[in-house]
Amino acid sequence: MKYLVVYDITEDDVRDKVRSALKDYGGTRIQYRAFVFDKSEVEMAQIMLKVKRIIGNTKGKVMAIPICARDVDKVVTIAYKYELPEEDSVVI
Amino acid sequence: MKYLVVYDITEDDVRDKVRSALKDYGGTRIQYRAFVFDKSEVEMAQIMLKVKRIIGNTKGKVMAIPICARDVDKVVTIAYKYELPEEDSVVI
Numbered sequence: 001m002k003y004l005v006v007y008d009i010t011e012d013d014v015r016d017k018v019r020s021a022l023k024d025y026g027g028t029r030i031q032y033r034a035f036v037f038d039k040s041e042v043e044m045a046q047i048m049l050k051v052k053r054i055i056g057n058t059k060g061k062v063m064a065i066p067i068c069a070r071d072v073d074k075v076v077t078i079a080y081k082y083e084l085p086e087e088d089s090v091v092i
Numbered sequence: 093m094k095y096l097v098v099y100d101i102t103e104d105d106v107r108d109k110v111r112s113a114l115k116d117y118g119g120t121r122i123q124y125r126a127f128v129f130d131k132s133e134v135e136m137a138q139i140m141l142k143v144k145r146i147i148g149n150t151k152g153k154v155m156a157i158p159i160c161a162r163d164v165d166k167v168v169t170i171a172y173k174y175e176l177p178e179e180d181s182v183v184i
Contacts, residue, residue, distance in 0.1 A: 061123060064169075078147065078154045081149075
């Protein structure tokens with residue numbers, strides 16, 4: 001199952017840690033604050049639990065949204081001269 | 093159909109315009125750079141076309157990701173003391 005993970009974390013260092021962790025856990029960065037994962041439901045839940053531990057009691061919100069195969073085919077993307085700092089932009 | 097719209101736009105004024113437009117078109121803001129819509133496929137395509145016109149030839153990427161009812165039920169959210177500047181945080 002594909003998952004879109006979007007995060008919004010107030011503290012810079014915590015946000016950096018979460019971004020780095022999401023990459024380490026196999027996520028593909030598609031926007032500054034969005035990663036795509038291809039994981040089972042259990043694996044994704046484990047990743048979210050790890051993220052929860054990183055966030056601890058700092059302000060933030062992280063969502064993992066499952067996207068079934070049918071929905072992946074219907075994603076609409078507008079992009080113009082778009083670049084990510086570390087990786088290439090990937091269309092899910 | 094529910095849609096998650098995530099946007100990443102380099103220029104501040106264009107990003108502000110897109111955010112404001114997404115709200116005007118009926119989106120509910122769930123994160124700084126993410127809105128949820130409940131629209132038909134045609135309506136969502138029309139909204140994305142309008143967003144494309146706003147972005148013009150400035151750098152940016154906007155994605156509209158359909159989330160079917162089954163997937164909405166499986167969204168995992170971690171939130172701690174999270175606040176949005178204008179609206180309340182909404183769980184999709």
